[in-house]
Amino acid sequence: MVRNDAEKLPVSAKEIPQELRGLRMTKQRREVYSVLLRNRDHPNANEIFQRVQKGMPTISLATVYNCLDALVEHGLINQVNFDREPSRFCVNLAPHVHFQDKKTGVIHDVSFKDGCQITDLLDLPRGAEVSELELTIRGFFKGS
Amino acid sequence: MVRNDAEKLPVSAKEIPQELRGLRMTKQRREVYSVLLRNRDHPNANEIFQRVQKGMPTISLATVYNCLDALVEHGLINQVNFDREPSRFCVNLAPHVHFQDKKTGVIHDVSFKDGCQITDLLDLPRGAEVSELELTIRGFFKGS
């Protein structure tokens, strides 16, 4: 699910304060979060674990999962699922969806054209109120 | 991923021919498929297994997975993923997306308003050609 959020993001580890949205920024959470800020390629938990280990060799994979959960819970990151692949994580809080290049596996953030609401296109059942929406797209790049 | 497909569906087991879209209809595949036709509540593999077992007590869970794979491969059913929950399966081949009621867990098929293309609303990267698209929505029903 992707949230709509106008708040300014830290761009580097140094800008991450002691506490963010009520979440205590422990050393481990800061490290996980800053790995996501540094390289926005939608890594999965294991990839994040490997990257964090470089600067913090004693961290455990369980902690990475705990940190990711906490960051997701507090709305600092989004969890992205493509089918049943391992979940990926994303710091982009602006409303967007995901396009995966089937050739390279690379995931692109895709934003909405101005003033567009996906739900306007749908025949939602009467009375249905949307609280989470996830759109994932796969495809190729023309002539590649 | 949900396909666009105007072909008429069998409504019951009796109508399922020997072969469908090049897929040999073995006893097990027919049974799995007819369970999906009978009760269109988006069951997962294990639920399908339990239902099929009633009429075919010797079937194995691995076979249910094999049959579901074959049916998906041949475009007879769709696989539906909500986050990291077990995959669910759906015989509705018309273009549609899924809305899950967070209160009851019930999944509703949601169709598009006439002439609407989701991808028209998106700023897709230059040259991107969509081949699969999955949209899942969760929410509540007003006043419930």
Place this chain on the structure above:
DNA sequence: CTGATATTTAGAATAATTCTAATTAGTCCT
């Protein structure tokens, strides 16, 4: 019928994630 191929089966294996219980770190008093 006979051999070739495809499917089914039971059970083991895999892999992402979660859980458990013990340790460590951080916070809040006074």
Place this chain on the structure above:
DNA sequence: AGGACTAATTAGAATTATTCTAAATATCAG
């Protein structure tokens, strides 16, 4: 600062959906 609470981290075990393996069975082509 010291002591008591609480929260977070850790290693490793457990869980669970799914896939794999190898043997048995069914189906098809000639």
